[in-house]
Amino acid sequence: MITREAKKRREAAEAFAQGGRAEQAEREKAEGEVLAEYLPKQLSDEELQQIVAQAVEEARAAGAEGPRAMGAVMKIVNPKVAGQAEGGRVAAAVKKLLAG
Incomplete structure (x- = not known):
């Protein structure tokens, strides 16, 4: 809230x-x-990138490719970054890594 x-x-x-x-x-x-001031410390861009990169590797190892990979990666990332990064920021990082 x-x-x-x-x-x-x-x-x-x-x-x-x-x-x-x-x-x-x-x-x-x-x-x-x-x-x-009452919110948890937000992740830095570098910290978020590391978490997303690990999640992308996990999702690909589980066979998630193409459009399905986005959902699979988000399911892995969201619990790890809950309260520490906004959803839009997380989704942008995932899309960037999946695209390139």
Whole structure:
């Protein structure tokens, strides 16, 4: 729940900043920072890449190839990164490794 609220604050701050409402953007950003203090430490890009790379290897070893590989990798990665990386960030890392 805190993760969702922190994300809402970040998105609202971006929207206010783009709309030229700097004061409201700063208020939303400050609230988001307070909420973020209660969240687990987020994984660095390097840490996330390592976890995803291991999961890709596991999924391929289990025979997951092509479009099925995305779901198989996500099933392996999600429990390992729960609360430490946003789903969109995880999915982007998986897609990048599967594509190249």
